[in-house]
Amino acid sequence: MSSHQPHTPAAEPQRPGPEPAWRTRAVQVLHLLTSLPLGLFYLLPALMLATAITALALTFAHPWLAWTQELSITPLTWHTPIYAALLCVAATLTARLACRIQRERLDTVFGIVETQTPDPLPAPGPALRTWRLLFGPHAWSMVLYSTAAGLHGLLLAGTTVLLVVCGTATAAGALLALVVILAETAPASQAWWPLALMLAAPLAALAGIRLAPLAVASEMYLHRTLLLEAPQARVRRRLLHVHNSRLRMVDAAETERRRIERDLHDGAQQRLLALTLTLTRARAHLATDPDSALDLITQAQHASHEVMDELRRVARGLHPKVLTDHGLAWALPVAAERAPVPVQLHLHLHQRPSPRAEGVAYYVVCEALTNVAKHARADQVTVRAEHIPATGPTPALLRVSVADNGRGGADPDRGSGLYGLWDRLDALDATLNVTTPQEGGTVLTAHIPWKA
Numbered sequence: 060m061s062s063h064q065p066h067t068p069a070a071e072p073q074r075p076g077p078e079p080a081w082r083t084r085a086v087q088v089l090h091l092l093t094s095l096p097l098g099l100f101y102l103l104p105a106l107m108l109a110t111a112i113t114a115l116a117l118t119f120a121h122p123w124l125a126w127t128q129e130l131s132i133t134p135l136t137w138h139t140p141i142y143a144a145l146l147c148v149a150a151t152l153t154a155r156l157a158c159r160i161q162r163e164r165l166d167t168v169f170g171i172v173e174t175q176t177p178d179p180l181p182a183p184g185p186a187l188r189t190w191r192l193l194f195g196p197h198a199w200s201m202v203l204y205s206t207a208a209g210l211h212g213l214l215l216a217g218t219t220v221l222l223v224v225c226g227t228a229t230a231a232g233a234l235l236a237l238v239v240i241l242a243e244t245a246p247a248s249q250a251w252w253p254l255a256l257m258l259a260a261p262l263a264a265l266a267g268i269r270l271a272p273l274a275v276a277s278e279m280y281l282h283r284t285l286l287l288e289a290p291q292a293r294v295r296r297r298l299l300h301v302h303n304s305r306l307r308m309v310d311a312a313e314t315e316r317r318r319i320e321r322d323l324h325d326g327a328q329q330r331l332l333a334l335t336l337t338l339t340r341a342r343a344h345l346a347t348d349p350d351s352a353l354d355l356i357t358q359a360q361h362a363s364h365e366v367m368d369e370l371r372r373v374a375r376g377l378h379p380k381v382l383t384d385h386g387l388a389w390a391l392p393v394a395a396e397r398a399p400v401p402v403q404l405h406l407h408l409h410q411r412p413s414p415r416a417e418g419v420a421y422y423v424v425c426e427a428l429t430n431v432a433k434h435a436r437a438d439q440v441t442v443r444a445e446h447i448p449a450t451g452p453t454p455a456l457l458r459v460s461v462a463d464n465g466r467g468g469a470d471p472d473r474g475s476g477l478y479g480l481w482d483r484l485d486a487l488d489a490t491l492n493v494t495t496p497q498e499g500g501t502v503l504t505a506h507i508p509w510k511a
Contacts, residue, residue: 087271088223091216093164094278098212101157105206107150111143148193154201161208165282204285211281215274222267230260327369334362382421386411387444390421398428400440400463407445412457416511419483420444420459423491423505426480427461435465435501446509455509462502467495480505487511 118139192198233256240253341355382390388408395402411417424442431437440463447456477493480503484491489507496502 084268084271087275088219088268090164091219091271091274092224094212094216095220097157097160097164098209098216101161101205101209101212103205104150104154104157104202105209107146107153108202111146111150114139115143150202151193151198154205155198157205157208158201161204161282165279200285204281207281207285208278211274211278215270215277219267219270219274222263222270226260226262226264226267229256230264233257233260327366330362330366330369334359334366337362379421382417383414387417387420390417391424391442391444394421394425394428395442398440399432400428400437402428403439403441405441405443405445407443409446412446412507412509413511415487416457416507416509419487419489419511420457420505420507422483423459423480423503424461427503430477431461431463431465431501435463435467437463437465437500439464447506457507457509458504459507460502460504462500464500467499467501 233253237253237257337355337359341352341359344352344355379390379393381393386408388406388411391404391406395404412420424444428440428442431440440461443458443460443462445458447458449455477491481491484505484507487508489505489511492504494502494504
């Protein structure tokens with residue numbers, strides 16, 4: 060299950076309208092037109108490997124195969140494995156070049172860019188790096204992708220280009236032939252075949268144009284599957300994401316620790332110091348002025364209650380007791396009552412999710428309400444929490460959404476805490492989406508596994 064970084068569309072400038080359909084189809088056809096000759100180049104690595112394997116197989120099998128002797132195939136010599144190894148090296152290097160060309164093409168034409176993720180493992184030595192470059196798993200995966208891209212270029216791209224180019228050329232040739240026949244006042248019976256071609260050739264060209272989006276879509280799917288979504292690329296991206304997320308969570312934990320320290324220092328610690336001084340004064344007056352000592356003890360008793368309330372407020376910010384005892388359906392109304400903005404609750408929770416899912420959902424709502432109070436300038440917030448049953452391979456989910464009618468434009472880089480929410484949710488393989496509807500405001504939606 061993938062996790063998504065918060066998407067925060069703010070008030071955007073006027074965007075140019077969509078490109079005309081004819082221009083899009085023209086770009087697709089031209090892209091496929093270049094894919095046809097490149098397909099031959101992409102098949103070179105597979106041809107080199109097939110040549111090397113065939114040469115080795117024939118030379119090794121020469122003593123046992125009579126037909127190789129009849130064809131005068133040279134038996135195995137010391138330089139045959141060297142030639143085969145050189146062909147393998149040329150195949151992997153050519154495949155890497157082919158993949159680089161394909162990446163550049165898809166980036167230039169369609170904007171598909173592969174995120175360059177650093178290798179999380181220590182850098183190997185020069186010898187090991189060279190071996191991995193020439194014969195490592197990534198090199199052979201490049202050969203596989205180059206072969207698949209070459210076959211795709213020859214089959215789908217070739218069919219599309221053949222239909223479009225040949226159909227257009229045939230229609231133009233048929234039109235020219237018809238003009239010549241009419242100009243020479245030839246018999247009308249000779250004009251039927253140009254007319255037939257003028258009707259059939261545009262249909263072939265139209266079929267090729269209709270096939271172009273399918274061919275381009277399949278090419279992009281092939282690129283994503285074999286290159287962008289290869290297991291090694293996914294693992295590297297995941298490790299890099301975990302590294303960045305861990306750093307942000309460490310920073311968030313340090314910020315929270317300082318907040319608790321500040322709250323205790325400015326609140327409970329000062330009250331406890333005042334309580335100690337009051338009790339010291341009461342002890343000093345106990346023998347000489349019992350009535351004054353009693354008043355001081357009474358003040359100390361009230362101060363102790365205030366300290367307890369202060370400590371409860373600090374602890375409530377960490378994990379409220381009502382959430383542990385009664386669940387999310389009881390804790391969210393308490394959080395809504397403390398919010399400075401009026402909150403409407405729509406809760407459809409007939410049973411409790413896992414404690415981990417409840418804790419993250421409660422934190423998401425509280426952080427979202429805090430962001431609304433600080434940044435949104437809203438006067439109404441709607442909080443929804445509901446159970447989404449499992450459907451097929453998709454597990455049951457806890458969906459929590461917070462929608463306000465403020466100015467919108469939530470930005471994670473402006474200290475709104477969205478990165479913290481994203482990190483907490485991502486730890487549970489949950490997702491977070493932040494959108495700004497056309498009617499204004501901001502909608503934050505989190506999908507959390509029910510049994511997280």
